[in-house]
Amino acid sequence: MNGKLYALGVGPGASDLITVRAARLLGQLDVLYAPAGRKGGDSLALSIVREYLLPHTEIRTCHFPMSAEEGEKQAVWDDVAQQLRQEVEQGKQVGFITLGDAMLFSTWVFLLARLGRPEWLEIVPGVTSFAAIAARAVVPLAMESQSLAVMSCTAPEAELEQALLTHDCVVLMKVYGRLGLVQSLLARLQLFEHAVLMAEASLPGEQCWRRLDQMPSDSALPYFSTILVNKSWLSEESL
Amino acid sequence: MNGKLYALGVGPGASDLITVRAARLLGQLDVLYAPAGRKGGDSLALSIVREYLLPHTEIRTCHFPMSAEEGEKQAVWDDVAQQLRQEVEQGKQVGFITLGDAMLFSTWVFLLARLGRPEWLEIVPGVTSFAAIAARAVVPLAMESQSLAVMSCTAPEAELEQALLTHDCVVLMKVYGRLGLVQSLLARLQLFEHAVLMAEASLPGEQCWRRLDQMPSDSALPYFSTILVNKSWLSEESL
Structure with a gap:
């Protein structure tokens, strides 16, 4: 059997929001690479897929230091990409899992940039958060001729404001630590009634806030917190 | 058993790109509503899910006339929303399927606007095209602090241009019949080398073009054709 690498989007959090294809492929792996938020820490992506794995599948948790300096990050990506390539060359069925979709805000893309587009690579899309x-x-x-912008709150404030002005629907990801900034934007643009904040959607700890104007700007938010703004929809509609 | 309505995103086209949850729910339905492109025509969404259905599940194909006048469209949405509500009130397990994700560019949202947010409704997200x-x-x-815009080519040209100028990554949906317009935008903004055109992704008829500058602007495209532009990626990279 020829070696293959599967980059698998595992969806937003609930184990059954993975695709049928990803679930089936996870049950055929020799090795699974799972990114972890902290060194030696748990991998949320791994907890999503564990029920689909074979007992003998080797699990390699890997840590990508997000706040490290550029050179250190590059060295880790080079190293993991090299490991993946070597496993495939040994004829193994290799998986690399990534939260949500594999191609959107995913560390996987740094590895992809190093691997190119080889025959032995298959990317399996996933449900985005x-x-x-x-x-x-x-x-x-969005619907019909409307548009959707997906922004990271780590972007400059002016870009976030421009997106909120321009698009019918805006997803603001990585709100953690930046709630006050987003609140002031929503207030200035009078968008509070169209906004909803959600944390850990589809997971047991899921939380939803529909009155962002009433939240303290220093509210302790879970790490996976996202704001969705839809100008043609009232967030409290039909409550 | 209490009646329930499941709005199910069935993914981009391949049957195994549906979620495990949607596949399981499809196997519990009394009635399935499937939108069809033409009156009496086939439903692509239905062909995706057929293998997951029980033999006794009743299938109701419904046609939403997209080019009709507003009043006619409203009447159809009112009617289907009313039917769905009645089936649930009769205690049935009811499904409504929609291509890609249920909440993005989907007719389902017109029904949702009529149904509100009742207890008996569950929306299951899907993989977007x-x-x-x-x-x-x-x-x-997009990745890191980059942004993604998802546009419909039915939007005004100035909005498409603005999105291509502003965002790192732009998805242009509904290219069908508007290839020449997009080509002239890509030429003016010098983005040809970052663009790829794909039709029927994940289906047997899948096609991919990486040299959009060389395509005749009157090329016959399949209906489901989308252009993806990523300014920090060369579309022919690693060929």
Whole structure:
């Protein structure tokens, strides 16, 4: 059997929001690479897929230091990409899991940039976190000729404001530590009644806030917190 | 058993790109509503899910006339929403399927606006077409502090241009019949080398073009054609 590498988007959090294809492939792996938030820490992506794995699948947790200096990050990506390539060359079935979709805000893309587009690579798309948020909050994304912008709150404030002015629907990811900034933008643009904040959508710790104007700006938010703004929808509609 | 309505995103086209949850729910339905492109026509969404259905599940194909006048469209949405509510009130397990994700560019949202947020409704998110396109074309979407805009080519040209100027990554949906317009935008903004056009991603008829500058602007495209532009990625990278 020829070696293969599967980059698998595992969805937003609930184990059954993974695709049928990813679930099936996870049950055929020799080795699984799972990114972890902290060195030696747990991997949320791994907890999502554990029920689909074979007992003999080797699990390698890998830590990507997000706050490290550029050179250190590059060295880790080079190293993991090299490991993945070597496992495939040994004829193994190798998986690399990534939260949400594999191609959106994912460390996987740094590895992809090093691996290129080889025959032995298959990327399996996944459900994005914002699709899960829209479903759980019952607030739609764009429709018809409308547009959707997906922003990271780590972007400059002016870019966030421009997106909120320009697009019908805006997803603001990585709100953690930046709630006050987003609140002041929503206040200035009079968008509070169209906004909803959701944390850990589809997971047991899921939380949803529909009155962002009433939240203290120093509220302790879970790490996976996202704001969804839809200008043609009231976030409290049909309550 | 209490009646329930499941709005199910069935993913981009391949049957195994549906979620495990949607597959399981499809196997518990009394009635399934499937939108069809033409009156009496086939439903792509239905062909995706057929293998997961029970033999006794009743299938109701419904046609939403997209080019009809506003009043006619409203009447159809009112009617289907009313039917769904009645089935649930009769204690049935009811499904409504929608291509890609249920909350993005989906007719389902017109029904949702009529149904509100009742206890008996569950929305199950799905893999969006553009996630499948990114995976199959091996062109990533946004990462880190970058931004992604998802546009419909039915939007005004100035809005499409603004999105291409502003965002790192842009998905242009509904290219069908508007290839020449997009080509002239890509030429003016010098983005041809960052663009890829994909039709029917994940389906047997999948096609991918990486040289959009060389395509005749009157090329016959399949209906489901989408362009993905990523300014920090060369579309022919690693060929």
